[in-house]
Amino acid sequence: MPVATLNMIRLDRRLRASLQSQLYRQLRELIISGKLQTGIRLPSTRDLVGQLDVSRNTIVYALDRLIGEGYLNSRIGSGIYVADLQQPTPGNRTQSAPRSVPEQVQTSRRTVATANASISPTYSTSRVRPFRPCQPAVDHFPLRTWNRARSYALRSQSNDMLREGDAAGLLRLRRALAVYLQDARGVRCDAEQIVITAGAQQALSLVATSLTDPHDRVWIEDPGYLGARAAFLAARVNLIPIRIDNEGICIPSTRKSPRVIYCTPSRQFPLGTTMTLARRLALLEFARKNDCWIVEDDYDSEFRYVERPLPALQGLTGHDRVLYAGSFSKVLFPSLRLGYLVVPEGLVEVFRKAKEIGDAGCATIDQATAAIFVEEGFFSTHVRRMRKLYRERRDVFLETSSRLLSGWMKFPDIDAGMDATGWLQSNASDARISRELAASGVDVPPVSAYSLKTSPPGLVFGFTAFSPAQLRSALKAVAATMKL
C-alpha cells in the first residue's frame, strides 16, 4: 500500500483550537470523506513532524485519538493505516456537503402544519417599538425585590430545590395561586388542579396537543389570539372561526358541535369586548349538552381600569367543562416564562402527564420565587402599581389619539387590558397601512392579521410599555405618515 500524502493539511497557530485538535479533525475529515482511502499508510511520526512543522506530541495525540476511535489501525512495527470503516458506498460520501439540506426530505403533515403556524404578527424588528401590543412596562418591574425573594427561597432548602421537581409544578406556588385566583378572579380550584406551565402559550399548546386529535373541530374566536390559533393549527385540528358580537362569542346554532371552544371572556383579544353573563351561561350550557371543553384564556384581566371585572367563566357552575389559562408573563415579566392552566378534576392526571412528557416541569427556583412574590403580597402591590401606570398611559393615549387621529381612526372605550383596537374610518387595507407605519418606525399590527375571515379594517395599539412622551411622539409619527 502507498504512503499517504498529507499536503492538504493546514494547521494555523492563530486559531483558538489547539494544533493537535486541528490535526485530529482534518485527518478525520479526510478519512470520512474518502480522500484518505481504506488501507493507506500514514507517514511515520518523524516524517509528519517535518512535514507539518509541529511537535511530536501533537502528532501522537491526534493519531492516538483517531486509533482509539477506530479511524486508524496501528500495526506494530509496520505503521499506521486508515481503517476499514465499512462504508457501503464510500464514493458517495464526498458528494454530501456538510450541513446541506437533505435532497429529499420526508415531510410529515405535522411538520408542514408547524412550519406554517405563527404565534404573533410579523414585525420588521425584534426591538419593542410603540405600539407593539401585549408588552408590560418591564422597566417598572421591581427586580431587586424579585432577586431578594429568590435568595430567600434558595436559603431555606437549596439542595432540594436543585433536584427535579413535580412536573405539574411546585406545590407551594400552586397553593398560593389557588388562593389568588379564587380571591382575584373567582376561579374555583384546588392546588391539585393547577399545572404550572412555561407561560400561557404552553398551556394553550398542551390543551391543543392533549385534548384533540387531528381533524377534530375546534371553535376559535375570530378575530382572535394568534398564539391559540397557532397551537391548534400545529395540532392539525379543523379550526372553525366563530364570530364575535358585543356580547362575546356567538354560538352558532347549525354547526356540528366541536371538541374544544377557545375564548377570551374577560376581554376579547383583540376586540376588547367582555362576554356578558348571559352569553357565559349559554356557552357553559352548550358545552355541557354537547360534551365539549371550553378553554378560557384570561390573559390580562389583572389590568382593569373601571369597575371590577366579571369573575372568570371557570367560577360559574359547570366549570367541570372549563380549562382556565393565565400567565405571569404579562404581570411580572415576559422572559420569566411562567403561566398556569387550571383543569377540571377529571383531567388532572392527563395534564400532569402531558406536562411531564412535554418538558418534565418548569424551573423550580423561579417557581419558588414567584410563590414568595404572591404569598408576601409583592405580586398584588405590583399589579396595583402597574394598573395605575397603565391607566395613566391609557389616558395619554386616548387623549392624544383623539386629538391627532380623529376622523381617520375611532377608538372604543378602553376599560381594561394592555392595548386598544382602533377602527379605520375608511375602507383602506389595514395590512397596507400597518406596513407603511412599520416603515416609519411604528408597530401596529392590522386586525386582519388576527382574522381567518374578513374583518373590518383596524389597527391594534399597545400602550402599556411606552412612556407618555413615547406615546405622544409615536402618535405624531402616525399622523404625519398618514398625512392627517
Add this chain to the structure above:
Amino acid sequence: MPVATLNMIRLDRRLRASLQSQLYRQLRELIISGKLQTGIRLPSTRDLVGQLDVSRNTIVYALDRLIGEGYLNSRIGSGIYVADLQQPTPGNRTQSAPRSVPEQVQTSRRTVATANASISPTYSTSRVRPFRPCQPAVDHFPLRTWNRARSYALRSQSNDMLREGDAAGLLRLRRALAVYLQDARGVRCDAEQIVITAGAQQALSLVATSLTDPHDRVWIEDPGYLGARAAFLAARVNLIPIRIDNEGICIPSTRKSPRVIYCTPSRQFPLGTTMTLARRLALLEFARKNDCWIVEDDYDSEFRYVERPLPALQGLTGHDRVLYAGSFSKVLFPSLRLGYLVVPEGLVEVFRKAKEIGDAGCATIDQATAAIFVEEGFFSTHVRRMRKLYRERRDVFLETSSRLLSGWMKFPDIDAGMDATGWLQSNASDARISRELAASGVDVPPVSAYSLKTSPPGLVFGFTAFSPAQLRSALKAVAATMKL
C-alpha cells in the same frame, strides 16, 4: 313575588376572606345553583343588616358587585331581585356538584395516549434514595458561582433581559454551546442550528410531535430510555422496539423503513454499550438511503471515566439526517430545565416554530447565566470535578457490590455515565425484586421497566448522587434483603 329567606348564609369572621367577599360568594352560589330563583326579591338592606349581623357597607358592597355582574337587578323604589340568567335548564344545575368529573367525557385518542405514557419508572417516594438512576450530586453544585454569574448577566442589560426573547434561545448561549459541542463532542453546527429547550425531555417531545404523524413508524432502542418512549407514545406513532447488541442498535434488514430512529450511541441507556464506529456509519447510510431521521440522545457523555469518548454520531458526515439532543440538567442541576436540540439546516425553521408554538422560549435569565458559565469555563471545571467525584463513587460502588452481591448479580465495566446495570444471575423476576428492595428503602428500577419486549432480568443502579457511606450502606441493605 315573595321575599327570599337567606337563613342558609353563614358568615365567619375567623376566615381569611372578608365578610363582604363571603357574602358575595354565597349569594352568587345560591343564584347560580337555582336555590334563589329568578325574580325573587331580596330582603331590604336594613333587614339584611339585622339578619346577618354585619355592617350596611358589607351588604351594599356585595349587592353592588352582584348587580354589576348581572346576577341581581335593582329596580328603583321597589328593591333588588334575582336576575334572569337565561339558564336553559336551571333545575339541572343544582345536580352538577362543584368540581365533579364530567359524567360523559369525550376522550380523544391523544388524551388516552398521553395519560398512559410515563417518562420514568414508578418510585414509591419522590425522595431521591439510593440508587435512583440519572441523579447528579446537586450538593456539589457551585450555587454561589452560579448566582454570581446570574448577577453579572443581569447587571449589563436587565430590561432587555426581562422582555420576551428569541423562541429558539438566547443567541449568546447558542454560540457558546456551538463551540463547546464542537470541542467536547465533535458536533458540527452553527449557533442557528441550536434550539434551547426545557431539558432534553422537551427536545425529544418536540421531535416526536413535529417530525411524526400518528401511525408513523419509529424505531426505538429496546430496552431504552422511557422519556423518549413516552414522547413518541403520546404522539401516537407506531413504536417499533429494536434490539441492542454489544455494538449498539441492530439495524433490521427486513423491516419497512421508519420515519425516525431513536438511539443513544455514546452510552446506550440502560445497557451502557457504546455504539461502534462501523455501526454508526451503517446507521447513517441506512438513514440516507431510506430517507429517515436519526435522533441522537447524548444524555450523559460528559461523564466518561476511561479513554476519550467517540465523538457524536452527528459529527460524522451524513449529519444532515441527525438531530442531536443534550441536556444541562445532569451536568448542572435537574431543576434548571435547560437542554438543547441541534437540528439539520433544513429543519431549523420547523423547530424554531415548534418551540415558539410550544412555549415561546426558555427563561432568558437562566440562559444568560448558563452562557456565562460555559464561556468563563465554570462549566468545564464543574464537569471535571464531577467526573472525578463520580469516578470515585463508581469505584466504591463496584468494589462494594462485587464483595457483597457476587454470585447474585453481575456488573459489566462502567466506563462512563451515571448508572450501572447489573444482571441477575438467576431467572428471577427483576420487577419483583425491585419491588422488594423498594420496600427496604432502595430504589433500583428493573430492566424490564425499560423494555417493550422481554429482556434478561437486571436492575439499574444510579451511583452518582450518593456518598461512599450511603452507597455502602444501601448495598448492605440490598444484600440483607436478598439474604446474600
